[in-house]
Amino acid sequence: MRRRLRELSLRARLLLISAAALVLGLAAGGVLLVAVLTFAQGRAVNAEALETARGVARLVDQGQLTDPIQVTPGVQVQVIDEQNRVRAVSATADRLVxxxxxxxxxxxxxxxxxxxxxxxxxxDGEAWVVKDTAGPATQPLQILVARSTSQQSQSLHLLQVTLLIAFPLLVALLAAGLWRTLGAALRPVDALRAGAEEITGGTRAGRLPVPDSHDEVRRLAVTLNDMLQRLDTARARQRAFVADAxxxxxxxxxxxxxxLEVAQRLPDDTDWPALTDDxxxxxxxxxxxVDDLLLLARSDDGGGRAVSRRMEQVDLGQLVGEVAAxxxxxxxxxxxGPLPLVADPDALARVVANLLDNACRHRRSTVTVRTAEAECDLLVVVTDDGPGIPVGDRERVFDRFTRLDDGRARDAGGSGLGLAIVxxxxxxxxxxxTLGDAEPGLRVEVRLPKGDGGAPRRRGAETRPGRLREAESAAMITKE
Incomplete structure (x- = not known):
């Protein structure tokens, strides 16, 4: 059963659920209506019969009882004594039994x-009989009033038949209206599905139709369009990355x-060591x-793998000094004094090496690297006396494969990835x-949050040069 329901469309499932709830609700309402009406009619019959009995009792007490007793049609009255003998009756009542x-x-x-x-x-049908007592206590008379319930039974039967006929028709009409209403409500969802299918098939631009209503479907469409825009941006960035790489x-x-092709045609007395050096x-x-591309590709995964899991306490000043040497x-x-920092020493060495590599490539004479402490941060400041970077280009140079006009020559050794990796x-x-002006040249400032000075040192300073040599080999300085 559940499998068959799952095979139905959402519109059909909603209709079935709504129709089932409607049938149960109407059935419960009908049963409650019949029960309430039955109870009300029973109370009315009992009240009328009891009122008639009390009226006859007053006549008995006043000595004005007539025979036959005048009552409304559909009512029988008997007045009997202690020996169950009938003393007075209404016109249609039995005088003997x-x-x-x-x-x-x-x-x-x-x-x-x-x-x-x-x-x-x-x-016909059933009769409701009530009893009352009148007369002196020494010779009491019992008054019995019987009232027919056939009229009430007929009205209840008519109500039940009406409900049995009207309820299915009402359910059918409501189901038809509900089917149309669900179709109108789900039409924006179907439009989203059709739009997604067209986008998948490449027959339309990468945007879904947004309905005019201000409901959950509109918010879903806006969210999906934002997601598609981010995917398009990521896809375009990936294509550009691959093309640039x-x-x-x-x-x-x-x-x-x-x-190599030239070397095939060189004589035997060629200076082969010079050729192999090139x-x-x-x-x-x-x-x-390739190493730079691999690092950036891993960083795009969002998993933080650009920084290794070897986080430990390092002395920032000592690390920068070893790279600068x-x-x-x-x-x-x-x-x-010491500048303790919890970080990945290989990654920080890569940062300093890339900054110094860039500064040395564009300097005129000097490059200075300085470490300092500033409130809650630790600073690494690299300055050079080169041509600097215009203010309008200082954000752009952090994009991948970006070179300014004076640094586009590949013979200079730059690939446009150094600052992006930093x-x-x-x-x-x-x-x-951040990038700033120096007098003259460029000033690059790196701010790192302070680490816990009491963090345990997982590796001693004596092992750091080996790691720095690893970082240096991954970011080798360009040979002049």
Whole structure:
């Protein structure tokens, strides 16, 4: 059963559920209506019969009882004594046999009633009989009033037949209206499905139709369009990334192929070590570019794999000094005291190496790297006396494969990924990178949040040079 329901459309399932709830509700309402009407009519019959009995009792007490007793049609009255002899009756009542048998009469109190078969006293259906007592206490008289319930039974029967006929028709009409209403309510959803199918088939632009209503379907359409826009942006960025990567990889591969083709035609007395040095430089450049692309591709996964899991406490000043020592002509200005920081030392070494590599590539004479403490942050500041970067381009240089006009030559060694990698690694550490003016040149400031000075040191300082050599090999300085 459940499997068949799941095979139906959403519109059909909603209709079935609504129709079932409607049938149950109407059935419960009909039963309640019949029960209430039956109870009300029973109370009315009992009240009328009891009022008649009390009226006859007053006549008995006043000595004005007539024979026959005047009553409304459909009512029989008997006045009997203690020996169950009939003393007075209404026009249609039996003068010899009491309305109730001895056993029924004995257990009946004044004001109470009992239902008896109507054919016993000539009524159709059933009759309601009430009892009252009148006269002196020494010779009491019992007054029995029987009232026919056939009229009430007929009205109840008519109501039941009406409900049995009207309810199915009402359910059918409501189901038809509900089917149309559900169709109108689900039409925007069907439009979204059709739009998604057209987008999948490539027959329309990547946007879903947004309904005019201000309901959940509209909010769903807006959310889906936002998601599609983000997917389009990510897809365009991925295509651009792949195209730029292919373009960057083509240059060293072309150089290597050219050098190898030329080497095939060189005489035996060629300076082969010089040729292998040129090839090795291209291989190193190619390896460095592949490593950069792999790091950025992993960072795009959103899993934070651009920073390794080897988070430990390091001394930022010592780490920067060890990286700066591998760059001739770079001056390191260390802080007066230790700068503890919980971070990935390889990633931070990569950040410093990329900044120094960029500064050395564009300097005129000097490059300075300085570490300091500023309130809640630790600073790494790299300055050079090169041409600097215009203010309008300082955000753009962090984009991948971005080169300014004076740095586009690939022979300079840049691939346009260094600052993008710096920004990504610093962001993974919760920090920020900003560019500013120096006198003259460019000033790059890296802010990193302070670490817990009491964090345990997982590796000693004596092992850090080995890791720095690893980072240096991954971001090798371009050979002049």
């Amino acid at each position: 009491p309305i109730l048998y001895d056993g029924e009469l004995t257990g009946l109190r004044d004001g109470d009633g009992i239902m008896i078969p109507g054919e016993r006293i000539g009524f 292919a373009h960057e990889l083509r240059s060293p591969l072309t150089n290597m192929r050219t050098e 090839l090795l430089a291209d291989v190193q450049r190619l390896s460095r570019l 591998r760059y001739p002509g770079v001056r390191h200005e260390d802080a007066t 920004q990504e690694l610093v962001r993974r550490h919760g920090g920020s990178v």
